[in-house]
Amino acid sequence: MKQKILIVEDLFVEANHLRIILTRAGYQVTGIARTFEEARELVRTNQPDIALLDIMLAGKKNGIELAKCLNQQHIPFIFLSANSSEDILREAKATRPSGFIVKPFREKDLLISLEIAEYLHQNSNDAQLRKEAVFLQDLKTLAENGGEWTAQLLGIVKAFQRLIPFDYVSAGFFGKNFLPFKGMHFLRIGFDEYQAMDAEGLRMVTNVRAAELANMMAALPPISQVEYYNAEKFRKMSAEIPLKKLIAGKFDMRSNLVMPIANISIDGKQFFFCFYSRRPDAFGEQDLELCARLQPAIESAIRKMIRAASTSGPDMELDHAIEVMAGSRSESPVFDSMVGQSHLMLNILDLISQVAPSDTSVLITGESGTGKEHVADTIHQLSPRKSKPFVKVNCAALPINLIESELFGHEKGAFTGATERRIGRFEQADGGTIFLDEIGDMPLEVQVKLLRVLQQREIERVGGTQPIKINIRVITATNRNLERAIAEGKFRLDIYYRLNVFPIAMPALRERTEDIAPLVHHFIGYFGRKTGKNISGISDRALAMLMDYGWPGNIRELENVIERSVLLAKGNSIDTVYLPAHPAVEGIAKAGPPVLKNIFENERDHIISVLKACEGRISGENGAAKILAIPPTTLSSKMKKLGIKKSIGF
Numbered sequence: 001m002k003q004k005i006l007i008v009e010d011l012f013v014e015a016n017h018l019r020i021i022l023t024r025a026g027y028q029v030t031g032i033a034r035t036f037e038e039a040r041e042l043v044r045t046n047q048p049d050i051a052l053l054d055i056m057l058a059g060k061k062n063g064i065e066l067a068k069c070l071n072q073q074h075i076p077f078i079f080l081s082a083n084s085s086e087d088i089l090r091e092a093k094a095t096r097p098s099g100f101i102v103k104p105f106r107e108k109d110l111l112i113s114l115e116i117a118e119y120l121h122q123n124s125n126d127a128q129l130r131k132e133a134v135f136l137q138d139l140k141t142l143a144e145n146g147g148e149w150t151a152q153l154l155g156i157v158k159a160f161q162r163l164i165p166f167d168y169v170s171a172g173f174f175g176k177n178f179l180p181f182k183g184m185h186f187l188r189i190g191f192d193e194y195q196a197m198d199a200e201g202l203r204m205v206t207n208v209r210a211a212e213l214a215n216m217m218a219a220l221p222p223i224s225q226v227e228y229y230n231a232e233k234f235r236k237m238s239a240e241i242p243l244k245k246l247i248a249g250k251f252d253m254r255s256n257l258v259m260p261i262a263n264i265s266i267d268g269k270q271f272f273f274c275f276y277s278r279r280p281d282a283f284g285e286q287d288l289e290l291c292a293r294l295q296p297a298i299e300s301a302i303r304k305m306i307r308a309a310s311t312s313g314p315d316m317e318l319d320h321a322i323e324v325m326a327g328s329r330s331e332s333p334v335f336d337s338m339v340g341q342s343h344l345m346l347n348i349l350d351l352i353s354q355v356a357p358s359d360t361s362v363l364i365t366g367e368s369g370t371g372k373e374h375v376a377d378t379i380h381q382l383s384p385r386k387s388k389p390f391v392k393v394n395c396a397a398l399p400i401n402l403i404e405s406e407l408f409g410h411e412k413g414a415f416t417g418a419t420e421r422r423i424g425r426f427e428q429a430d431g432g433t434i435f436l437d438e439i440g441d442m443p444l445e446v447q448v449k450l451l452r453v454l455q456q457r458e459i460e461r462v463g464g465t466q467p468i469k470i471n472i473r474v475i476t477a478t479n480r481n482l483e484r485a486i487a488e489g490k491f492r493l494d495i496y497y498r499l500n501v502f503p504i505a506m507p508a509l510r511e512r513t514e515d516i517a518p519l520v521h522h523f524i525g526y527f528g529r530k531t532g533k534n535i536s537g538i539s540d541r542a543l544a545m546l547m548d549y550g551w552p553g554n555i556r557e558l559e560n561v562i563e564r565s566v567l568l569a570k571g572n573s574i575d576t577v578y579l580p581a582h583p584a585v586e587g588i589a590k591a592g593p594p595v596l597k598n599i600f601e602n603e604r605d606h607i608i609s610v611l612k613a614c615e616g617r618i619s620g621e622n623g624a625a626k627i628l629a630i631p632p633t634t635l636s637s638k639m640k641k642l643g644i645k646k647s648i649g650f
């Protein structure tokens with residue numbers, strides 16, 4: 001049965017055009033609203049399944065205001081918009097629409113967007129319900145097990161992490177005389193690791209006087225309802241509340257969600273959770289609803305916790321004001337191979353742990369070498385499919401004439417040369433996960449077949465006559481801008497939406513420089529073991545050079561640099577690092593776009609840097625040819641071809 005659609009559009013001609021398209025496609029148009037108020041009324045009376053929303057409406061309130069109401073009622077919506085300012089678009093995006101169509105649009109795109117919105121809505125609802133069920137179960141277990149106050153608070157905080165994206169949280173009663181139920185602050189320092197601070201700990205870390213901090217605590221305004229503050233709103237709010245200003249400044253926080261727990265207070269001070277994030281737009285309307293839904297369960301769990309802590313003795317003080325409270329990372333040993341604790345990386349780990357248990361398709365985007373394949377592999381390892389195959393296909397590397405047979409297989413005699421039946425990659429991945437790397441390079445003809453796999457989970461071998469059912473999870477990756485490829489007609493919008501159910505955008509290494517040092521140590525350990533060299537560390541000077549570099553090739557480039565440096569290290573520490581002799585050495589502007597080199601420039605830079613490291617020696621034990629793993633004669637001819645003269649002085 002086709003869905004009921006509400007059109008919210010103030011221009012009659014456009015609204016009517018939409019109505020005609022939708023009715024022709026078999027949808028039921030339940031009404032056309034020109035203003036926020038009319039739309040609210042039609043939502044109430046007609047209960048549409050989905051709404052098409054123009055951002056600009058007649059009257060005072062716009063489509064973004066309406067989107068917030070629709071979110072409260074779990075009605076999915078698609079924005080229709082002509083050119084809007086960046087601020088408006090950012091605001092619209094924060095309401096998490098199920099689609100976004102820019103006017104003028106093609107009829108085909110509108111219909112696909114509607115179909116996908118329905119699919120996404122169903123999928124995200126299911127995923128959210130699963131996460132909430134896990135949270136409620138965790139809460140119940142915590143409350144039943146009882147125990148020491150700080151440990152119980154940490155338990156709740158950790159359970160929250162799956163639902164609310166935060167980097168810092170204050171939890172409990174704040175003010176004087178709340179022992180044993182004192183408020184605590186938890187700074188996230190690892191995937192499942194928190195630095196716990198009581199008031200004294202926070203005072204030490206922030207370096208303020210005790211009296212000053214006490215005044216800040218006392219000046220916290222009373223809070224009666226759940227509220228969130230993103231970006232500018234957060235900046236303004238925290239400028240007026242000294243404690244928030246202190247936390248924002250010290251820990252670089254940019255948004256905040258405050259959740260008071262109703263009916264739990266001591267001396268008029270309410271119990272609350274105050275979540276902070278380093279992302280400026282981390283919180284939204286959906287968090288308000290989530291908090292409202294969870295309130296009763298949290299209230300009941302905290303009552304039990306208070307009761308348990310009151311009977312478990314007065315010794316509620318932390319041994320230390322600051323304590324690192326590690327979670328059981330063993331829950332996810334697979335994450336051990338994911339090095340990096342920056343908030344950007346922790347966010348990626350959260351996304352991985354959220355999506356891994358389901359069969360949801362994932363699209364991983366990011367520059368080359370940022371770890372897309374590593375993430376895909378980790379998702380598979382953490383999924384119930386982990387004992388089944390993980391099949392990787394690089395769509396860019398497959399010859400165009402073989403790609404179909406490679407992916408879908410072929411029957412004997414399907415074409416000249418097909419002497420045997422061949423099982424394709426999709427079938428090989430049956431029961432497991434297929435990882436389609438460089439999906440943006442998949443030819444359009446093959447994309448049509450992929451759509452069938454995504455829609456019906458079935459394939460047909462080349463030359464075959466019977467569809468074959470397969471049970472696979474699809475993870476894709478690209479370092480291309482797929483939106484641009486769609487606009488150029490090179491990538492299908494319907495496939496994009498199906499693959500993009502759960503997007504993961506990998507940050508470039510230059511955006512998370514705090515991860516460079518841990519990665520360096522990780523790779524030193526790895527290559528030290530591999531080469532049998534006993535390298536224990538890296539000099540400050542060499543590390544500073546690595547921190548200063550722009551890393552256009554991201555983690556892969558760093559890995560290569562460390563491999564080379566380990567090989568060439570003279571003692572048991574790395575004192576010299578061999579960075580490309582390209583302008584990159586002088587420093588790609590850290591936040592700027594990477595300098596893209598062609599393959600010959602890359603090869604030339606690489607050879608020059610190895611020659612430099614070998615002080616110009618080509619052959620022999622310490623020569624460049626040995627390190628490059630090619631014969632000295634090949635190296636000499638490559639040098640000639642690439643114009644590398646020994647006279648340039650190594």
Ligand SMILES: Nc1ncnc2c1ncn2[C@@H]1O[C@H](COP(=O)(O)OP(=O)(O)OP(=O)(O)O)[C@@H](O)[C@H]1O
Pocket residue numbers: 337338339340366367368369370371372373374375437479522555556559
């Ligand atoms: N978080 C991490 N911790 C440790 N090693 C990592 C991490 N991320 C990536 N790597 C390593 O960096 C290298 C490059 O990663 P990967 O191949 O996953 O990147 P990619 O984005 O898929 O690259 P491309 O776009 O070129 O295919 C790999 O050797 C991988 O093991």
